[in-house]
Structures are given as structure tokens and as C-alpha cells.
Amino acid sequence: MATVASKLYSDDVSLLVLLLDTNPLFWSNTSTTFSQFLSHVLAFLNAVLGLNQLNQVVVIATGYCSCDYIYDSSLTLSGNSESGRTGMPALFASLLEKLEDFIVKDEELIKEQEHDERIASSLLSGSLSMALCYIQRVFRSGHLHPQPRILCLQGSPDGPEQYVAVMNSIFSAQRLMVPIDSCYIGTQNSAFLQQASYITSGVHHAPKQLDGLFQFLTTIFATDLHTRSFVQLPKPVGVDFRASCFCHKKTIDMGYVCSVCLSIFCEHHKKCSTCGSVFGQSKLDGASTVSEKKRKAPDS
């Protein structure tokens, strides 16, 4: 049996970890309904599983304040229960069930939480971390494993308070050599996703027509890692490398950087909040205090 398995493990076996954005605040504001979106996504997953017998798919739902594993193709056995419902491939009945349970849980969590007045972003950092943990387990399972990659289907805007955690996950993915593809279906640009795909050498695309989402997904994001070396995928024109400051979580493009730990601040601080190093006085402040003193002298 082991020899058969190794024969079947060709170059293009892939493990796709899909991060699904289920942020209700985003889905209530878009033209496409969640159900339309889901049908595109489920068809896409079917297609990926159909490309190769040994392909695996894992779906993680990214909620407003929590995230959870929804589906794992290696765990569900075919021909399971719930095939009686109309039109639904049996494979995804469990997925939908788990998704519904997850949304209920997420709603309860938000009731308990105090009102964080933050941007309506989904918990991208959480789901990225979960995906990376799963992939790490796959790596440790043996040397015969599919090639993993992460596909991030996101519509919600970036939450600057997650900047540090997201950057950490991106760098871990880079270390593990796991590409993070990202498909952004929202209105504004997502700097996190662009940076993630750029750093981990994945593919980033923001399709303008959500009606044809399935086509975009199958032509761009279904290619496995081996095939990408001879298929020309869209390259981004430029990457938005803006960071968010560590003190207020604002997005900034010009600021102060601690020379010890490289944390970014938008205004001058006496002490770095991350590593505790004390900063010397900046030249700007020195000049302004001198000029202020000069101004005061002739008045008195």
C-alpha cells in the first residue's frame, strides 16, 4: 500500500487551506449575497478536489471576533448522511452545517464582548495562525505529504490593530515556504493581503466582477505550486507597503522607527513601548525648543 501511495504522489498534489471571510458587517453591505458567493466557492472547492485524487482542502471561517475549522476533506468520508437535500453535493452538507454553527457561536461571542469601536474587520490574524498550525502538523506527519498553500478570500477591510499579528504570521509562512494567495473582493485596497502575497511569493488579485468569481478562482487560484512555474499568473502593479503605527494603529507612511526592535510609531516617544529602550532627543525637537527660547527672550 505504501508503494501505491508513493506512486500516486506526483508533483502537483496540493493541500489548499481556504480562509473564508464570514464577517456579517461586510456581507450585509455588498451587492453579491453570501449565498451566491458560497455557491461560487463550493464549486471551486469541488474543482480543486477533482484535479487530483490526493488533493486536500481545509476550510477555516474568519468571523468578526472568532475563527474556526469548518471543513477538512481528509476527515469526511464520502457518501455520508444528509445527501437527501436537493441539489447539494453531499460533500458539502457537513461544511454548511458547521458554518451555520460557527456563525451562531460568533454572534454569541459578540454579545458578550464590550463595544470595541473598531473598523469592521474580520479576524484575519486568527485564521492565518490556525492555517499555519494545521500546515505545520501536515509537515510533521511524514515526508509524503501534499504541497500546502493558503488562499485567503477576504472582503472586509484591514484592521490596523492586527498589523503586528498578521505580519508575524506572514513571516512564519515565508519561513515555512507556504505561499499565501489572496483574493480580495471588497471595495478598498487591502495592504495586508498585498504584502502577504508579495512576501510569500503568492498571487494577489482583486476581481472586479463578483458574478464571475468562480472563473477567477479556477483560472488563477486553482493552479498548484508545481504548475505555477510555467503558467503566467497576474502580477500586481505595485504593492502597498504601508504599515500601521504601534501606538494608535493608524496607517502611516512616514513615522519613527525604534532602532532596537524596529517598531513603528507615528509621533515622537520618550521610550519604546515594545522593548523599553529610551530614545535620545530628536534633532527636530532640539531645534524647535531653541527657537522657542529665542522667541521668548526679546519679549521679556
Next chain:
Amino acid sequence: MSDWQVKYKSSLKDRGTEGILKLREGILLFVPNDPTSDSKLKVLTPNIKSQKYTKEGSKKPAWLNLSNKQGDSHIFEFQNYQDMHACRALITKALAKCEEEQPKKPAAVLTSAEQLSIADLELRFKVLRENIELQRLHKEFVETKVLTEDEFWATRKKLLGKDSIRKSKQQVGLKSMMVSGIKPSTDGRTNRVTFNLTSEIIFQIFAEKPAVRQAFINYVPSKMTEKDFWTKYFRAEYLYSTKNTAVAAAEAAEDEELAVFLKPDEILAQEARQKIRRVDPTLDMEADQGDDYTHLMDHGIQRDGTMDVVEPQNGQFRRSLLQDLNRHAAVVLEGRNIGKHLFAPPSILSSYVFHDVDSENTRSVAEALARVKQVSKADGETTKDANQERLARMSRLAEMEDLQAPQNFPLAPLSIKDPRDYFESQQGNVVNEPRGAGTLKRNVHEAYGSLKESILEIRTKGLRDPLIKPEVAFEVLFYPVVFRSLTQTISTAKNIIGKNPRESFLDRLPKSTRDEVLHHWTSIQELLKHFWSSYPITTTYLHTKVGKLKDAMSNSYSQLEAMKESVQSELRHQLSLLVRPMQQALDAAFQHYDADLQRRTAKSARGSAGEANGSV
């Protein structure tokens, strides 16, 4: 007499007009005999660049050819050579006097440090002439006073900087050839040996043999002339080369001065001994016994490679190749610091027979070298305190680590921060527009509700049928950014995007627009470069500079907008795509400028408010 009867010829072929040549104060006048002829000539002596004349022995008449700075030449034919020589001598004297007065030329007027030399200006013009684009930029910015000349060239130093490299002259070092390698020329007939001594050679001899130098200072000119000195020196060298130690001993016994050259160099030996004393045995060895190479007789290889046994009492009259080599090498490595200012270009002093010897020059060399050595000796000499310190250090370093007492260094305690602090502090100050709490809850509730409905819908209805409508699929297929290579096979008349992508969009623009676009590209880059380099603003100069730059940039922006509108409608979209990055960059700059301005006014308002409070 400064009047001569001459014939003036403007060129060689000219027959020549007769007249009188007068030399007065600074002027050379030629008055023709025939008052009607118009070849009167007046030449100012400073203008005369050179004079040529015919030789006496030749059959040619006595001609004097004067050429002036403008390049003309005047030929005067004299009646005899005597006249010509007299005239020439007077002219030379006049020229020499002129040259003396020359240095009184007014110094270049440099009022401020920014005034450039003419050569620099010429270089800049040349660079501008060669590079048309640069010229255009220069015209646009420097002449409209947006940028000053210096700022424009500040980043282009590479283009201007070739001259500075040429100016650094190389310092010539000492020759590697050894002094003893200089062979005299022998005259078999008269049995004379001729040495050619140049000042270079003298310098080397003095540098390598301090005893010789000392002897020179002592003996010349008190006891003997320089000529005699060198004669004796070369006699000594000769004796060394013959390896005849008995003869050497005999001559040394006779002639006391010769003996100085024949005995080993005491000064060198002393220097070496001092160096050894100064060395700290606990440190790296700077010098050791081997430096005292005058006493190393172990190899005893003579200059021609033979080995000889030597009687002990005559041992001092021997010198081995190694000693000479080592000393020469040491002097060459030390370099030419000493004789820099002492040398005119080397003039050949002749042989045993000396013409015009400038013994002053040689003496000054010797003295200078002696002074330098003295200075370095004084520096090197150790005072008593220095000695004590050295001894203390030696004893300290010679300690053995294992035998020392245990040392407790002051330690800083390790502080490992609680990671929770880090994460929680990051969540701390989140600033956002406040929203009503109640509305938020309601919105969220509704949103969740709709989400759940969607899922229910899909569970009941199943996947969408058809998943994608054909028109949508077609549109996606023709999405230009992604699928340009696909569409090149499908060419439809109305589909502009399907054109051959190899043809660059720029080619399809009319020429003037294309040039304008490219020019805007370079000028915007230049402006942005200067703009961003002047932040943070610390002086009023930078403030005004930024203001001017901002005006120029808004100009460019409006010009870009106008260009977009002027172009044909089918090209407009592509042009705006092309122009967009430039506009985005300008927008970012404007934003920054406004934000900075706001900050400054806020700060100054606060400052003045504080002042008002304080003064009250």
C-alpha cells in the same frame, strides 16, 4: 644704443621695408624710412611671447623673429649679428623685468563662497550642451527660479567631478635601485673614474648612512671641500668593493677622514639599540636584534656572491650585501618625507671635476636629515615616567590567570518582560470614529440574521444554476489586465484592447504629447526629489524652497490634467493610466505638505498661546 637700422619683413618671403627699430620702455617701435609706407609697428614688450634668431655661423642674414601672444610673427633683418645680439639681449632684459611685475595681477574677485571659477562654469555649459534633456530641465527650473543653480547641480556631481580627480598629483617615492649599484664611468686613457652625482643620489646616501651625513656636516666646509669629501667617500666605496681588507686597514690608519667612511655606522647601531630598549616585551615585537644588521656578519656574502674568510681585526672593514640591502630597503620604506622642499629638479653635478657645485644645497640636505632624525629621536626617547609606566604594565600583564583571586564583576540582572504586556499594550489605544452603541448592536444582529438566511437558502436550493452566465464569463475572459495574451489571437474591430500588445502605447500618441509626457516624467521626478529631500523643514530657506516647489508641482499637475483632456477619446483611458502614477506621487507630496503645514500652524498656535499665558 637702442636704435637699429633694420629691414622689417612680415613674413619670410617679404622683401622687407627698411626702417629704424627703436626699443623704449616697454615698447618696441618700428618706423619705416619711407614715410608713405604704412608698415609702422608698435609692439608692447609684455606681448612678446618668444624670439627666434638665426645662428652666426650660417650663411643667412641676421634675422630676429618675434612672435607675440596673438600668434603673429615679425621678422627683423639686422645689418650685422652684433646688432641683433644686442637687440636680443635688451629684449630679454625687458621681458624679464615684465615677468617680475606680472605677479602683481589683481587677485580673482571672489566675493562669496558660491562664486565659481570660470573653468567650472565652462564645464557646466558643456554638460548642458551635450544633454538636451538636462538643458530643458535646467531651463525650466533654474530660470524660473524654482531651484537655484547649486541645488540643481548638487545631485549631479558625477557629471562635473572629473576635474578633481586630475588635480591630485602623485608623490614620487624613492628609487629601489641601491646607491652602491651606481657604476662610475671609467676613462681608460686618462685613468680617471667619473661619478655623476645627482641630488637624488646624495639624498639617498645621506639617508642610508647617517655616519656619512654626520661627517659631511662636520667636515664640510671647515675641513675640506665638498669635492674632496665625495672623493674620499668614493675611495672608501672602492676599497670596499675590492675586498682588500689589508689595504683598507692601511689607508684607514693613514687618513682619519677616510676612516670615518670605512668603519661601521655607529649612529645606526645606536638607533637600533634604542629601538630595542623601547620595546615592551609583553607586546608584539617591533624590533629585535635583527634590526642591528650592521653587526650581522653571519652570512658574509659579498656583493659579487663570493664568501670570504676575514681576519678578525680587519673585520670592520668589511661590509656584506645584506647590510647594504637591509639599510636601503629600510630607507625606501620610510619614504620621502624629508627632502620634499629641498630639491630643484636634479641637475647633473659633474664628476670628480665639479662645475658650479652648489655645496649649499647638499649641506642643507644633510642638515635637514639630521634635524628630522633628531626630532624622531626626541619623540622616541622615553622619559622616566614613561619607563615606570612601562614597567608597571609589564608586571601586570605577566600575571597568570589561574593564580588570581576570583573577581566578582558587577552584574546587571536579567529582565524578561511579561509577553502579556506586549500584546495588551498593542490593543490599548485604538482611535476610531465613535458610533452609537445601540445602533452597532442592532446592525450586527441584523447582519448575522441575514447571513444565516443565506446559508439556509443555499442548503435548500443548492448551488446556483448556471454558476456563471455566459456574458459574464466572456467579460471576465477579456479582462485586459489578466488576459492580454489571450486576446491577441482574437481581433475584433471594436475591441481596442485586443490590439497587438507589442506595439507600445506611447507610439500611438501624437509626437508632441509623447514628448510632453516624457518631459513631465523627468521634471516631476526632479521636483519630487528636491521636495522630499527638504523635509523635515528646519530653516526658513527650506520653507521657501518647499513653497516654490509646491507651486511648480501644482503647475505640473494642472498641465497633466489639461493634457489628458486634450487627447483623443480612445487614447484617453490609456493615457490616464500612464499618467496616474505621476499624479499619485504628486498627490502624496501635496498631502504631506498640507499635513505638515497644519502641524506647524497648530504648534505655533499652541506655542503663542502658551506664551500669552506665561506672560500674563
